[in-house]
Amino acid sequence: xxxxxxxxxxxxxxxxxxxxxxxxxxxxxxxxxxxxxxxxxxxxxxxxxxxxxxxxxxxxxxxxxxxxxxxxxxxxxxxxxxxxxxxxxxxxxxxxxxxxxxxxxxxxxxxxxxxxxxxxxxxxxxxxxxxxxxxxxxxxxx
Numbered sequence: 001x002x003x004x005x006x007x008x009x010x011x012x013x014x015x016x017x018x019x020x021x022x023x024x025x026x027x028x029x030x031x032x033x034x035x036x037x038x039x040x041x042x043x044x045x046x047x048x049x050x051x052x053x054x055x056x057x058x059x060x061x062x063x064x065x066x067x068x069x070x071x072x073x074x075x076x077x078x079x080x081x082x083x084x085x086x087x088x089x090x091x092x093x094x095x096x097x098x099x100x101x102x103x104x105x106x107x108x109x110x111x112x113x114x115x116x117x118x119x120x121x122x123x124x125x126x127x128x129x130x131x132x133x134x135x136x137x138x139x140x141x142x
Contacts, residue, residue: 010050025078065096072100072108
């Protein structure tokens with residue numbers, strides 16, 4: 001029998017579990033910039049927006065979320081494959097969106113790889129719309 005899945009805020013000490021989850025999800029690239037220090041800084045800036053889904057002590061899903069005072073952003077949303085299609089991802093998105101909206105932010109973005117069809121279908125099912133009038137440009141300084 002599976003344990004009930006409970007949503008809790010993500011904390012800096014959850015970093016090892018997040019790395020393991022992102023690796024197991026099969027669709028998140030962990031980059032050199034995804035460090036414990038960067039996660040800590042992000043969570044301190046956005047303390048109520050990121051959530052983990054726990055089955056007992058096991059992290060089975062997570063979403064990092066925050067805003068810059070103008071726009072909200074959702075990052076690294078993942079659910080372990082054996083826990084998918086049980087509403088966990090939708091619950092995580094809803095919790096993150098609600099937390100962002102508490103600060104009166106109503107435009108929320110997420111980035112999805114072009115070849116990740118499962119993620120595209122998920123975000124569309126959550127009510128997000130694909131915008132084709134924009135390009136995403138990145139400045140990489142390594």
